[in-house]
Every structure is written in C-alpha cells, then in structure tokens.
Amino acid sequence: MEEKIIEAIGISKSFHDPLTVKVLTDVSFSVNKSEFVSIVGKSGCGKSTLLYILSTMDTSYEGMLLLDGISMKTKNDKELAQVRNEKIGFVFQFHYLLNEFNNLQNVMLPGLKFGKLTSKEVEHHAYEKLKILGIENEALKYPNQLSGGQKQRVAIARALINEPLIIMGDEPTGNLDKHNSDVVFNIFKELAEEYHQTLLIVTHDLDFAKKTNRIITMQDGKIIKTELS
Amino acid sequence: MKIKLIAQIAMALLMARFKQTIVAAFGVTFSITMFITLLSFMGGLNDLLDNLILNRTPHIRLYNEVSPSSIQPISKSEAYPDAYHFIAHVKPKNELPEIRNSEAIIKALREDNNIRGVAPKNTVPIFYHVGEISLTGILDGIDVDAENRLFTFKDYVVDGNSLDLKNTPNSIILGIGAAKKLLVQVGDNIQITTSNGTQFTLKVVGFFQSGMDELDKIQSYVTLATIQKILGKPASYITDIQIKLYDITKAPELTKKYNKLFETDAIDIQTANAQFETGSSVRTLISYAVGITLLIVAGFGIYNILNMMIYEKMDSIAILKATGFSGKDVNAIFITIALTIGLVGGIVGLIFGFGLSAIIGQIPFNTASLPTVKTYPINYNTKFYLIGAVFSLITTYMAGYFQSKKASKIDPVDIIRGK
C-alpha cells in the first residue's frame, strides 16, 4: 500500500456568475509519495480550478480533499494558511516574486513565516535550495535583475523552502522559451529522482507530460484518462 | 519572530513608496504641530485671563456681612408663633464688619492641612484728598508677606517696592488710576478721610496695577497695623480672612464647613467667579475641535496611500497568502504601515509643535493692563502632547483599519487567475 500524499474524492465545483456553470464534475484521484504526476487537457477544461482547490486556496467545492490523510473541509482560514505554508509548495505560471526583497529573502519568506527555524537557519536552507537550482550567485540580486527562467527558478526555490509534502505547479513553464522550459523540467525531474519530492504539475506541453511518471488527462471538468508512462 | 517578519514586510512596502509615505506622514506632522501649538497657545491665554482674576482672588473668603438681626422681637412673642411677621424694626447695629474672634479663627485655619495659607485683611471705604480733589476709594490693610506669598502682590506693584509698605511707617501703595487722577508721585504725601471723618496722612511708596482699570482707580493698600491705627482699633480687628487651598476644587465644601464652624459669612471662588470657567472651557473646546479636524484630514491622507499601496501590491498580497500568510498576517502588515506613518509623523509633529509654540512664546506681547506679561503666553502642558500622540495613533489606526481589512480579504485565486 503506497502512502497517499493527496487524495481528491468526488470533487465538483460550479461558478454562479451569473449563470451556473459546472467546471469540475466528480473528480477523484490521488498522488502517492515520491510520484511525479502531470495533468493535461485543453485550455478551459478546469485544470487550474482543480489545482486551486487542491492547494486549499479555493474552499468552495463539493467533495473531499485529504492532505496527508487529513480532511481540509473543517479547517478555518488560518489553519489552511498554515497547511499551505508547511505542506504545499506552489509554482505558478507567473513568478510572483516580491520586488521589494532580494531573491534570497523571497525564498526565505515562507520559511520565516513557518517560524520553526531561526532566520540564520532559514537563510542557510534558502542558499541550499538556490544551489540545487543553480542560481546561488543571484541570491543577493533583486528579482527585476533576473531573466524569466531565473525568476521561475527562484520561485521554485521558494516553493521548496519548507520541504513541503508536495509541489504543485500550474503551467510553470508556460511563460518560458524552449530552453528554459527544459531547464525547469530537468529541475523537477531531479527533485523527483534525487530528493524523492512529490510533484503534481499542470501543463499543456505534452512532451513535458510524457516524461513524468503518470499523466492525468482532463476534459470538460472530468478525468477521462490516466496513463502511466 | 512573527512580529519581526511582519514589521520587515511592512517596512519593505513602505520603502517601495517612500515619497508618498513621506507626504502622508507629513500630513500627520502638520496636524499634530498645529494641534500642539493651538492648544499650548490657547492654554497659555486661558491661564493668563484666569490668573488675572484667580491669582488675586482667595479660594475662600470669610467676612461679616452687615445685616439686620435675624431674630426680631416679634418672633419672641408667643402670641403669633406661625404667622408672617411684617414688623422688623431692629436695624443693623452701627458697628464695623469685624470678624469676631479673628485671632482664634486664624490660628485654627493655619493648622488645617487643606490650607496653603491665610491672609487677614481689613477693607475700609475712604476718600483720597490732594488739594481740592477728593475721590472715593477703598483701602485694604494687608499682611504684605502673606499677600506676596499667596497673591503675588509684588508683581502688581509697578513703581516702588511692596516691602517698602512694611518698612515705612504710615505708608500707602496707591492704585495707578487713582494716582494719575491725584497727580502724585512716589514719595509724595496724601490725605485720606474715613467714613466716620477721621483724617490721616500717608506717604506714597509705590503704585499698584491690577490690569483692571476700574479697580486701579479706587484700590489702595496699607499694612494691617496702619489701618488699625487709622480706625483706632486693636490688633485683633480683622474684616476679611482670605484663604488659599492646596486643592481649589475643595473650596465649596470647606466653605460650608467654615461657615458653620466659625459663624461668619463665607464664599468660595467658584461661586464668586462662575463665568470664568465657562469662558476657558469654551475656548479649550474650540481648540480641540480644530485640532481633531486637522487630524482627521491627515487620516484621509493615510487612507489614500494605503489604498494605493494595496492596489499596487495585489500580487504581493496574493503570493503571501498563497505561501501561507493568513488574512490576519496581511491585516497586521497594513496596520503596521499605517501606525508607522502615524507614529513617525506624530513624533515629528510633537517636536515641531513644541518648537513652534516655543517660538510664539518668544514673540513680544506688551499690554498696559498686564504688567507681568512680556511675551505671548504659552502653556507647555504635557497633557496636550499625550492627547496629540494618542489621537494621531487612533486616527491612523482608523485609517489603516478599513484598508487593512480590505487587503486581508483579497482572494489569491482571483489575482492569480487574472494573470
């Protein structure tokens, strides 16, 4: 029996403005520890919507979400924030780095929020993550001094800082050119293989998806296919 | 740890909008500066006007009103016990309004812990004569040392020295208005007549100016011993006992007590000068209203800059929330920003306010009726500074409160989806 990091059980979601549109219908699946899973599907099929629910940022849905075996349904705003902080690392299409802070500080912020380690220790960890991503030399620069690919790598380092159970990505290579996409993909691959990091990445790049352990295909808010590669 | 992190993020956001922050803080500085200056100046002015009266007025005055006997013979008749009596033929006796047993009363008062000091006084109506001119006046016999200590008598002696009154026998300090009419100089002799015709010659050793023209035209001072000599009375003859308390608010209560205890008439300062308190409190109220209005305007400045910051920093707020900062944390960040602006602006405002009122306090202000005042009066009351500080924090907090609430409610999904 594999250890399930995240499990969705019959998740449905509708938007109500102004007409009711059902975006997700009875989505059930799970991701096991150390698995590298990708979600593919046409634009508008509900991938982002699903990921926002899985990441606990969106709480208005039907069905059950278990993270590390714990239901997220009964948790309040503050507790969910804590779950996101400690257990989930998120990488978006856009980097969302804070321009007021240097790259190292950007990586440190969620770690400082966690508050388990001293700021010296958090800084040390942040350097290590930047080293894994090959951008330790940019640590003291500011986000606006970096290229798009470098910024996305800082964002991945930020997602890793609290050693989360799972990294989620919503088209993390969507804004990048071929070369940088490959760099980012190889980083994910390295994280999965060398560090046994669990990953769940939404993408529309099929080449990318084919290199992951498992591909989940969505269409019109439903999972239509799951294939191991 | 967590507070430090929130402060750190707040400061970073502040620094990113440094110019606007300075402008918002300056709004607070300006209003606090004006608030402090206004209240200090008004306070000084109030003190000045009040002191004009209050310094010269005893907190409690014991005296004997000349009044008819309250027990008329008819009320002793048993024939009409409950009837209204029209006949009242026993008139006031021809005696001066002496306080009986004054020596014992003064002794008892001096031992009372509520009392800062006692100044006995005799007041007699007189006529001044120089050549053909004679003017009505009032002559007070005073204890010079007690008057100086309790009523700053010497501040009002504009020519000559108050102590000369004590040291020169048969001397008088003449009201400046009376002196002008009588055309006398310090060192001249004048003649006075009492109401029962006694004539007396007194040497002018100084002039007295209270600031109230009407008073200065009639009022003059001699020592207690001199007035007792003029009237041919013993040293125990006293018509007024003036009392200064440590705590002015106790005056009405103690007045009642002394009235019973010493069987004399007694009046407290609150009853005698009710109108002054009303004047000061209205002036104070106006100053506060203006000051607080200024602060509220400054509050809108802070409200604006926060509004702009939140609008600009939507992305940052979204990612903070996505990476585990709760709504409360975001709220705290923006409240910290608001309070920092308020605190820095407020502290600088307090310093500027002190500076500006100190400058105003140096501007010459001369008026004939207030001989002791040379510059504009300023009251450096720490209470104004405390209120200014508290109000600047309250208004900035209020300005920050709504905006911070708005920031804390931002849904990261909305922002991230929009990209």
Ligand SMILES: Nc1ncnc2c1ncn2[C@@H]1O[C@H](COP(=O)(O)OP(=O)(O)O)[C@@H](O)[C@H]1O
């Ligand atoms: N706030 C919203 N209100 C109404 N409909 C929405 C809203 N957000 C997304 N949708 C709709 O939900 C569907 C799924 O969107 P999304 O999850 O972003 O798709 P994907 O990420 O697969 O491209 C789309 O049809 C979109 O128009």
Ligand SMILES: [Mg+2]
């Ligand atoms: Mg999407």
